[in-house]
Amino acid sequence: MRGALTIGLSATNLITTAVTQKVVKFDIQGRAPSEAVKLARRATIRENLFNDVNEGLYSVNVSIGTPPQNFQLQLDTGSTDIWVNSADSEFCRQGNCYDSFASSNSSSYRVSVSNEFNVTYGDGTGAAGDLFTDDLVVGDVTLTNQTMGLATTSDIAYGLMGVGMVGTEGSCGAVEGPAYCYPNVLDSMVSEGKINSHAFSLYLNDLNQSTGSILFGGVDSSRYSGDLVSVPMVGIPLLNGSTEDDRYTVAWTNFTITTPRGVETFLQEDINVPALLDSGTTLAVLPEQIYRLILEQMGAVELEGGAFAPCYLRVANATIDFHVGGPTGFIFSIPLREFLFDLDSETARLFHDLGGAQYCQVGLQAGDDLPIFGDVILRSAYIVYDLDNRQIALAQANFSPGAANIKEITNGTTSNIPGVARTASTISSLSSFTSATAAVHTSLQSSRTGSPSTASIVPLASFTTASYTGQNGYTAMSSITTSAPSGTGASSSSSSSGAASAVTVPRFSVEKPFIVGMISMLVAVGAGMILL
Numbered sequence: 001m002r003g004a005l006t007i008g009l010s011a012t013n014l015i016t017t018a019v020t021q022k023v024v025k026f027d028i029q030g031r032a033p034s035e036a037v038k039l040a041r042r043a044t045i046r047e048n049l050f051n052d053v054n055e056g057l058y059s060v061n062v063s064i065g066t067p068p069q070n071f072q073l074q075l076d077t078g079s080t081d082i083w084v085n086s087a088d089s090e091f092c093r094q095g096n097c098y099d100s101f102a103s104s105n106s107s108s109y110r111v112s113v114s115n116e117f118n119v120t121y122g123d124g125t126g127a128a129g130d131l132f133t134d135d136l137v138v139g140d141v142t143l144t145n146q147t148m149g150l151a152t153t154s155d156i157a158y159g160l161m162g163v164g165m166v167g168t169e170g171s172c173g174a175v176e177g178p179a180y181c182y183p184n185v186l187d188s189m190v191s192e193g194k195i196n197s198h199a200f201s202l203y204l205n206d207l208n209q210s211t212g213s214i215l216f217g218g219v220d221s222s223r224y225s226g227d228l229v230s231v232p233m234v235g236i237p238l239l240n241g242s243t244e245d246d247r248y249t250v251a252w253t254n255f256t257i258t259t260p261r262g263v264e265t266f267l268q269e270d271i272n273v274p275a276l277l278d279s280g281t282t283l284a285v286l287p288e289q290i291y292r293l294i295l296e297q298m299g300a301v302e303l304e305g306g307a308f309a310p311c312y313l314r315v316a317n318a319t320i321d322f323h324v325g326g327p328t329g330f331i332f333s334i335p336l337r338e339f340l341f342d343l344d345s346e347t348a349r350l351f352h353d354l355g356g357a358q359y360c361q362v363g364l365q366a367g368d369d370l371p372i373f374g375d376v377i378l379r380s381a382y383i384v385y386d387l388d389n390r391q392i393a394l395a396q397a398n399f400s401p402g403a404a405n406i407k408e409i410t411n412g413t414t415s416n417i418p419g420v421a422r423t424a425s426t427i428s429s430l431s432s433f434t435s436a437t438a439a440v441h442t443s444l445q446s447s448r449t450g451s452p453s454t455a456s457i458v459p460l461a462s463f464t465t466a467s468y469t470g471q472n473g474y475t476a477m478s479s480i481t482t483s484a485p486s487g488t489g490a491s492s493s494s495s496s497s498g499a500a501s502a503v504t505v506p507r508f509s510v511e512k513p514f515i516v517g518m519i520s521m522l523v524a525v526g527a528g529m530i531l532l
Helices: 185-193 288-298 310-315 347-352 433-447 514-530
Strands: 045-052 057-064 067-074 082-085 112-121 124-140 141-154 158-162 199-203 213-216 218-220 224-232 249-257 261-266 273-277 284-286 301-303 306-310 319-322 330-335 360-363 364-366 381-386 391-395 407-408 419-424 479-482 503-506
Touching: 067 082, 082 124, 112 141, 124 185, 141 185, 199 218, 213 218, 224 249, 224 381, 284 288, 288 306, 288 364, 306 310, 310 360, 330 391
Parallel strands: 067 158, 082 141, 224 419, 284 364
Antiparallel strands: 045 057, 045 213, 057 067, 057 124, 082 158, 112 124, 124 141, 199 213, 199 381, 218 407, 224 391, 249 261, 249 273, 249 319, 301 306, 306 360, 319 330, 381 391, 479 503
């Protein structure tokens, strides 16, 4: 699912490390490998992914057709279709496409169903055209007659490689006419003997790193710390009483913030709502109350283009934690710096000239539908998607991995995922995503009894432990020394006590309301000038 701001996976090479004879090996290089170990009947397939922070996407390099035409496709766990723009489309002829497919130049190209491909993403963009079959090459692995979409109309400059479930294919859920479901890329890898199970592992790596990896059919224990925890996938409750079961959703049960003072708890009880794990969305889309609560802790300001917080929070000793699968499940523990994105130079200069601290964009967004854990959360974890058993195994990502240690996932029960130490309990009672905001509201209200104006306030700037050097050529503003707040009203539960020592934080020389007002005014003036 493409998000409003999308950071994706990009892979220039396919990289697979041999552990047994049932593997495909590729050198870890910035170019295609010159040699590869011969493919066994069963294998693990690893693709190197490249993080384009500026474009907001992770992409994977593939080739299509005979002779092969090269493409860089956004990797998306929130959708299933693989599609490319047609070189004959008006959109591409006007120079809008990053790359495009010339179907007339491929001798293996065949149209499957005309005008059957149609997909619309969460940000309102989409593509439509024909379904076709052709050879798809991922690294040195060729899938013959893979069904894909050829977009004759589109408003997206690059194609996508969806690795979701079959039910999320655009043609499979057709509103008009009969549904047309086809084998996706995982189905093809299994049926052609490339891998043994409908499973893959995702490692996005740290925000500041340019590469991550996707490993089809295997697990690489060098990319995570500790043990894997298996969390059952859950269906999305619908208003008619049925469930939608073809998304990578898990039960999101709680939310905390960890600081040197301990674990700060905000929810009186578990909320038990489904959350989508989606690599095609950059931001985390959260219920309104939790979104605003986090911004409150960060001292953020909101403008029409999003939320902005001081960049010095990158050195704050704090994590934002999202609990899935209940007490025996997994906790996504995300350092505060992972939520803060550099602004472009003009926007950064605008904040600076108005007298405020250096600001970064916050990788959060409010939503009243299905909560989405996008890249900003997924980067903190190593994630194994096991479609055969409807389980997602999770561990804390290791951002300093050593040599690869890849093991194959065989078809069968979850015990066949190497490294799984425990399985979270099944959450039987889930709220529909349409009532997720109400569930969060009730829990927050319950935890804020007594002093709503001061309860659960944990200014994260109080936990900065190092100086911040700045971005875009700017250095930190003049600073003051302050102490962390006392424990009064900070949390309903804490694993440790005591305030942090005095820290240095940038001084605001202009009040926040003035900054917000001035920036909003300048944005409006700029928009008016464009219209003129």
